[in-house]
Amino acid sequence: MNRPELLIPAGNLEKMQTAVLYGADAVYVGVTGLSLRASLAEMPVADLAAGVNEAHAKGVKVYAAVNTFARNADLQKARQIIPALAAIHVDALIVSDPGIIRLIRALEPHLPIHLSTQANTTNAEAVRFWRDQGVKRIVLSRELNLEEVGEIAAAVPEVELELFVHGAMCMAYSGRCYLSAYRNQRSANEGDCTQSCRWEYLLYESTRPVEPLILEEDKRYTYLLSSKDLCLIDHLPEILAAGVSSLKIEGRMKSTHYVAVVARTYRWAINTLVHHPENYRCNPQWLAELKKISYRGYTTGFAFAEEKINDTSPEIKYIQTHELAGTVLQYDPVQKRILLGVRNHLAAGDEVELLLPDDTVKIDTRMMVDTSGKQLQEANNCNQVYLPFNQEAPIGSVVRKEVK
Ligand code: SF4
Structure with missing residues (x-):
């Protein structure tokens, strides 16, 4: 093959x-x-x-x-x-x-x-x-x-x-779409799409109020374009x-x-x-x-589609369970710890995972210290912290945590 x-x-x-x-x-x-x-x-x-x-x-x-x-x-x-x-x-x-x-x-x-x-x-x-x-x-x-x-x-x-x-x-033909430019003055055709098709819409036909168009897919909105x-x-x-x-x-x-x-x-x-x-x-x-x-x-999009339609559903909203907690800047083999460039926010005790190319390993954040060795309860975007880790982690490895 x-x-x-x-x-x-x-x-x-x-x-x-x-x-x-x-x-x-x-x-x-x-x-x-x-x-x-x-x-x-x-x-x-x-x-x-x-x-x-x-x-x-x-x-x-x-x-x-x-x-x-x-x-x-x-x-x-x-x-x-x-x-x-x-x-x-x-x-x-x-x-x-x-x-x-x-x-x-x-x-x-x-x-x-x-x-x-x-x-x-x-x-x-x-x-x-x-x-x-x-x-x-x-x-x-x-x-x-x-x-x-x-x-x-x-x-x-x-x-x-x-x-x-x-x-x-895209709901349009591979980005040939004016929706974002029309709604937000940012054109998909210039690479600046705001993904307006994924927003929540209501559809009214004002001239026929007694014949409503039933497009409601949950109690509030339709995601027909998404x-x-x-x-x-x-x-x-x-x-x-x-x-x-x-x-x-x-x-x-x-x-x-x-x-x-x-x-x-x-x-x-x-x-x-x-x-x-x-x-x-x-x-x-x-x-x-x-x-x-x-x-x-x-x-699976159009891969097996006989009819040329995209797959939409009322449940289609962003689902996010995890986010970036940081990237590894350095591995210290003597003290067996990683130096993490924090992204977003990290609190001592947060459950985080380090993604190695072939494995996923949990890291204990309770022992988080700053670069002077001071124990920390929390760290914010761009802070650098040490976390214990007893195997080599490549520089650039991603650490993630659950979104609560
Ligand atoms: S608004 Fe939606 S359909 Fe239009 S270009 Fe952007 S992603 Fe594609």
Whole structure:
């Protein structure tokens, strides 16, 4: 069996390091000013250069998203950024706009081009078209089912196919949506979606008050526009059999805890699949892990859908049982303790778990001390504290705690 690529989102340098630590084969990042994500999930080229060096040292590839739909005013910036990205040795550019593809081919013809899901590629002829423009890989539309994916792979085997297997779903066609721009003056088409589709809505028709539209799904609201999150960990064999070579996780805006959990869990699943393809079963522990990140209920989306609809339900609200408590800054092998950079808030006695790449270990927080050795009852965001831990913990390991 071919080993599929596990492709993890990285909104900044820390998340990139987290993705690498927990098992990514490749990461994708936004580039400041030319990516379809808000500035918080973009990296300047200088930061990216450091990240590329670190990732390459661990054998992990880095794909840079320059998938804005460029206006004329963006082209000059693109002419500067494309050679800069080639110079820092990113492994591919993720692109939506034909104009940007043309510029890449003119300026850096050897730089591989991956076509973004924003380009909405849904059929074999479209894949051939993009292949003829020099595209090496296509990120297929989330709206395809696996039968359609398999037909495309069989028809155009020379083009690599990448598919989203986990993360948030749009109610619109892969982000081609004006709802956020209309409601909040922040446009999804410029990477700045506020996810307004997930808000709570009431529907009234004022001209026919005696014929109400029954859309109420609980006592107060409808969540008709709000999709569950995609989760295909149970179906990796079918996805590989369809001809997909890269398994993509959504979420450049998501937290470090999310990156650690999805990278580690899908790493476990892929390793199991590669070593025991005939006996692959989704381990309940993997799903339990994926339910410890903030999510909205899970769905298989369009993968097996005959009707082209997203999966919505009245229960769809964010579910969050755990949050980031900190990341390991240092391990002290003499005193057998970790130095933790605290995130959010930590109180002595909180039950916390340290996520190692292959294991989850509970930590006793009752003995929390600050860097001068003073015992603490609580610590806040950005504080540094020591916690006892008698085995080596890699720098960057994530510590989480239950949300009460
Ligand atoms: S508002 Fe919802 S449907 Fe529209 S782009 Fe954002 S996530 Fe997608």
